Amino acid sequence: MAIKTRFTELFGVEHPIAQGGMQWVGKAELVSAVANAGALGFLTALTQPTPEALSKEIARTREMTDKPFGVNLTILPAMTPPPYAEYRAAIIESGIKIVETAGYKPQEHVDHAADKVKIPMLASGGIADARGLVAALALGADGVNMGTRFCVTQEAPIPMAFKEQMVANDERQTDLIFRTLHNTARVMRNAVSQEVVQIERAGGAKFEDVAHLVAGTRGRDALAQGDTDGGIWSAGMVQGLIHDIPTVKDLVDGMVAEAEALIRGRLAGMVA
Numbered sequence: 001m002a003i004k005t006r007f008t009e010l011f012g013v014e015h016p017i018a019q020g021g022m023q024w025v026g027k028a029e030l031v032s033a034v035a036n037a038g039a040l041g042f043l044t045a046l047t048q049p050t051p052e053a054l055s056k057e058i059a060r061t062r063e064m065t066d067k068p069f070g071v072n073l074t075i076l077p078a079m080t081p082p083p084y085a086e087y088r089a090a091i092i093e094s095g096i097k098i099v100e101t102a103g104y105k106p107q108e109h110v111d112h113a114a115d116k117v118k119i120p121m122l123a124s125g126g127i128a129d130a131r132g133l134v135a136a137l138a139l140g141a142d143g144v145n146m147g148t149r150f151c152v153t154q155e156a157p158i159p160m161a162f163k164e165q166m167v168a169n170d171e172r173q174t175d176l177i178f179r180t181l182h183n184t185a186r187v188m189r190n191a192v193s194q195e196v197v198q199i200e201r202a203g204g205a206k207f208e209d210v211a212h213l214v215a216g217t218r219g220r221d222a223l224a225q226g227d228t229d230g231g232i233w234s235a236g237m238v239q240g241l242i243h244d245i246p247t248v249k250d251l252v253d254g255m256v257a258e259a260e261a262l263i264r265g266r267l268a269g270m271v272a
């Protein structure tokens with residue numbers, strides 16, 4: 001059995017589950033594992049240093065799966081803005097049909113599409129298990145999008161120390177940074193996020209005051225070194241629901257099987 005929704009029909013995937021774009025995580029290893037497990041994975045365009053590298057990563061993913069996958073292009077205020085138009089061209093020229101965009105003013109890239117399509121909705125944020133999936137479907141979503149949960153899988157190309165830290169953390173170990181700069185981000189609580197929060201709490205902080213702490217290059221180096229206290233790292237409160245480091249296939253299969261059991265058992269059983 002399977003759960004079919006407008007999302008699975010439209011994108012030609014088996015399960016109503018997507019893996020959202022994740023900087024430094026959305027690479028071929030994870031995305032192909034997600035695709036092979038029957039869900040929809042997204043490569044993260046800006047994880048690749050150049051548009052040419054993105055084209056190569058798309059080709060590498062295609063060697064690892066023949067199932068559908070997409071590419072995320074995130075538009076955010078950056079210390080060094082990437083050449084968005086060139087990344088966009090690389091995505092289109094590689095024949096990618098599924099594009100996720102997010103962040104700051106993506107209008108330029110989506111305006112022409114938005115009024116042409118009747119879009120199925122995915123619930124995103126705070127979902128890590130079958131209960132979340134069933135709840136989202138009940139609320140009217142056509143599926144779910146997960147980030148943090150997919151980071152904590154065997155195939156996610158990040159050091160085990162980060163995965164273990166997210167398993168160890170409960171829902172309280174996150175911080176909201178950039179609140180005072182009107183660009184709020186939720187990150188895993190660590191030495192660096194606490195320092196940022198302290199600086200912001202003192203009042204009147206400008207981006208320059210925290211730039212050295214939050215620089216993407218610093219986060220990337222910390223990740224490369226497996227140092228969970230070395231830079232900021234995105235993670236949701238949903239880490240409180242994550243207690244293991246399964247393969248992507250076990251995660252997706254388990255979620256869908258349990259969701260089916262919840263719908264047929266618990267929910268159907270309540271209908272008199």
Ligand SMILES: Cc1cc2nc3c(=O)[nH]c(=O)nc-3n(C[C@H](O)[C@H](O)[C@H](O)COP(=O)(O)O)c2cc1C
Binds near residue numbers: 103149
């Ligand atoms: C480590 C990490 C990096 C992320 N990077 C991006 C990104 O570059 N672009 C983006 O649009 N979303 C990014 N996200 C958000 C995810 O795509 C997804 O929407 C979000 O994690 C869903 O919430 P959840 O973590 O509670 O499942 C990131 C999330 C995580 C955990």
